[in-house]
Amino acid sequence: MNEKRKMRHYTRVVTIAGSDSGGGAGVQADLKTISACGCYAMSVITALTAQNTVGVSAIHPVPVDFVRQQIGAVMDDIGTDAVKLGMLYSSELIEAVSGQLSEYRMKNIVLDPVMVATSGEKLVRSEAVEALKRFLIPKADLITPNVPEAEVLLERKISTRDDLEHAAEQLSELGCDNVLIKGGHLADGSCSDLLYLGREKKSLWFDADRIATNNSHGTGCTLSSAIACGLAKGETLAEAVRLGKEYVTGAIAAGADYQIGSGHGPVNHFYRFFNS
Template sequence: MKKYPKALTIAGSDSGGGAGIQADLKTFSALGCYGMSAITAVTAQNTLGVSAVHPVPPAVVETQINDVLSDIGADAIKIGMLHSAPTVLAVANALEPYPNIPMVLDPVLASSSGRTLIDEEGKIALVEKLAPQITLLTPNLPEAEILLSRNVEEQKDMEGAVGALLERLPCQAILLKGGHLEGQQLMDIFMERGKAPLRFYAKKTDTPNKHGTGCTLSSAVAAYLAKGFSLEDSVKHGHAYLQEAIEAGKDYVTGKGHGPVNHFFGPEKLGEKA
């Protein structure tokens, strides 16, 4: 029997289409995966920022996940905005019966415009209840600072931050994204528990179109995991995909603020799982 590589995203929606569930499903499709979703919150936003957030009841979030996994199943799962402790606990409860599915958590703690997207109790639940189930955590530097309660202001601070995150959070691996730092050469650090860190470099692209890059990267890694790649190779390919998507969309104008990347610069056909 033929089977598609299947990826599930558990996240909030973005009415502007550049981030959240919409970016995740675009990324899954562009990389040849069958995408599914469980929506945790409905947001009102555009390229200028987030103006409203309406959470989906946790029981409905849990039911969405249960219905997808009990019937269609998933080869990988990406988790994004969870908004509150009850939602985090609902997601953790729904995923507990599936320890063999690789899971990528993008800890969406605040929007790029500075709006808080999860409460304090939610952050605690994320660390204590959900992180033990997670294969890969993908924080940016502001998110790492929140999780560690300390500043990470230079590239030389990032390796220590990755190690500290692995000590604090019981996940398998961390991908710390350095895109918020100044300079023309960007660096991300990937570290699996018990292994040496790996660095990924990219030249900074001069463009306002970087809305949803965190969502896109984490969902790209999940897509490659769904297709059967190792975690390290999934991170490598996901990182490369994001850089190409940024480059391909740098000159387009979408809205008056921070536009999206070009997810479909070179789409793959929906095919069989390896």
């Protein structure tokens, strides 16, 4: 008699974000990261960008209803164990995504409030910032702004590690208890990130030395996706952040000496598996 085979299950992570035609950031970076971290990657594309290592030359928003259809297609059939939210171009899109997060009762939501590309181009409409605060930040389990994004959300400057700690506490008051501020833009020469756990009122620093490289495109997307993978696998938030920081630091180091394009190149997402 043939026994019925016991089927295995993937750990599933969906990214809801914009596409980067250059492959270094956005959905492309997310899919690489999720795969490299041992999870099954799915995508909902919110905008198309004409983009390379030098900059963003055009943005084409995906119609909001089609974004809804993409989310429905993924969730009605496959489901997910974690969600990474990236580039959300308009307030209408943010409100629609917020509604579907609730409708499908999605969990382990990591929100990377993408506002500006590495090259400096603005990636969201101005009114989208307020919609982000109202509709999405309160639904997230973790938000992961860098210093410029935290400054936009709080409407003030952040210059020191002390500023970073105060900013994290203020950001948690927007409705998401847990805040990870990426400190790579600080002028102290480090790449230290601060995780603030709002319910415990506890701050954890994750320190790393700055790596001398121009290949920093997509590091924020990569880190937030790696953290989502850790949460999907059942890690605590602090451990998921530690593992995500370890992964992205290794990816930056492994990609530091490569030349691709003439601007900000990507990190090496698959450095744990191969180096060409």
